[in-house]
Amino acid sequence: MGRSGGLESYDVFISHATEDQDEVVRPLANALVSAGLRVWYSEFQLRIGDSLRRKIDAGLAQSRFGVVVLSPSFFAKNWPQYELDGLVTKEMGGQQVILPLWHRLTKADVVARSPSLADKLARNTADATIDEIAAEIADVIKNPS
Numbered sequence: 001m002g003r004s005g006g007l008e009s010y011d012v013f014i015s016h017a018t019e020d021q022d023e024v025v026r027p028l029a030n031a032l033v034s035a036g037l038r039v040w041y042s043e044f045q046l047r048i049g050d051s052l053r054r055k056i057d058a059g060l061a062q063s064r065f066g067v068v069v070l071s072p073s074f075f076a077k078n079w080p081q082y083e084l085d086g087l088v089t090k091e092m093g094g095q096q097v098i099l100p101l102w103h104r105l106t107k108a109d110v111v112a113r114s115p116s117l118a119d120k121l122a123r124n125t126a127d128a129t130i131d132e133i134a135a136e137i138a139d140v141i142k143n144p145s
Contacts, residue, residue, distance in 0.1 A: 001115060008061075012099075012142050013063035015083035017073035024103050024125060025069055031134030052079070060086040064097075065141055070122075071103040075113045088116075091118040096144070099137055101125065 012032060016025045029041040040059035056079070060066070066087040074080045084098075091097040100106070100122035102110060110118040123133045 009038065009062040010059065011037040011064055013040040013059050013066045013083070013087070013138065014042075014069065015066055015074075015080055015087065016042075016069040017071060017077050017080050019073035020069055020071050020103055024071075024101075024130065027068070027130045028069075028101075028134055031131055032138060035134060035138035037138055053082075056083060057086070060090070065099055065137075066090075066097055067099045067101060067137060068117075069101050069103055070105055070110060070114075070117065072105065072109075099140060101133060 006123060008020045012030075014025060014029055025041070026043065029039050029044065039064050045055060059131075066075075066083070067122065068080075068084055068087065087098050098117075098120065100117055100120050101123050102124040104125070107118060110122075123136065127134070
C-alpha cells in the first residue's frame with residue numbers, strides 16, 4: 001500500500017460517524033465512485049482484524065481531499081475527531097483539503113462546536129441531494145482551482 005510515482009492512492013477520504021452511514025455516507029461514497037473517483041471509505045477498506053489507527057492514517061496520508069460529514073454524531077465521537085485532526089494537519093500546508101458536508105446541523109451548531117470549520121463554505125444535506133453534493137465534490141476534485 002504505497003504511493004506510485006508520488007501520487008496519492010485516493011482522491012478523497014470520507015470522515016464520518018457510523019450513525020450517518022446509511023442515510024448519507026454510503027450513498028455519497030457510491031455516488032463518488034460512480035463519478036470516477038478513488039474513494040477511501042471505511043466500509044470499502046476496513047476488514048476484520050485491521051488496525052483502525054494504521055488503516056485510517058494510511059487512508060488520510062494517501063488521499064488528496066477529505067470530505068467531512070459533520071453531524072451531531074460526528075462531534076460526539078472520537079474516531080471522526082481523530083480523522084479531522086489529520087485532515088486539518090494536512091491543510092496547514094496551505095492547500096485546500098477539507099470539503100465539509102453538514103448533516104442535521106445549522107451554522108450556529110457548527111460555530112458552537114468548531115468555529116474554524118464554520119468559516120469554510122459547506123454543503124448541507126438539508127439543501128441539496130446526495131447526488132448534487134457528490135457531483136459538486138467530484139467537480140472540485142477533478143478541477144481544483
